[in-house]
Amino acid sequence: MIVAEVSGKPSVLFVCVHNAGRSQMAAAWLAHLAEGRVEVRSAGSDPGAAVNPAAVEVMAEVGIDISAESPKALTADAVREADVCITMGCGDACPVFPGKRYLDWKVADPSGLGPEAVRAVRDEIRALVEGLLEEIAP
Template identity: 80%
Template structure:
């Protein structure tokens, strides 16, 4: 567990931090609330979040329009319990004792909202499984 808050922390990484990792971070925040600390970053961040990803998330009531792509830092990895990569290959630094997952998801860059919707929905299913594992609801 991350020492700062006692909550599990998750870092989502994709190349541009403009689509998949932003949607995953938004889903995790939306579905887990304050039970999980959420970060996202890119190995080569884009200039802005993919407008089709913003639109696809808005369709399910989640606003990511204010998010901005961020550069992946060693500290972000060091401070996270689980690092989830999405098609960025070997660019994510590896630290012993961390859990690494690689989610195989199509890159929605440059595609319309029709192409982004199935990626959005696949990410939701993966995030729900992750929450059940690292931050299950307790009590009634």
């Protein structure tokens, strides 16, 4: 199991370009499913102006409210503080620090997609998050 030295909890950072869809949904799923057992953050290399409304809508359908979230800029400190850094299939490169685990989840970009397609992305992300959670905080 991966454990952060400071808090005693594993820490995960989700990264995508705009931090407006995939990484926001992934962070919300992990926070929801982990119930406080994992520190969760998300960021983007070129943060958008707001979270994708379709992502907000489909997450609300499963009882998770991300409407108050806002895209955040990726920093070296955010990567340094994470035990696991996950890029969301968008080609973003995180700064590399020894001792970190880096994953790339090839997930479709929900930008410009309708709710039906974004639901499929949401459900794919949930399955990936469940697998990660089982690994890092069973």
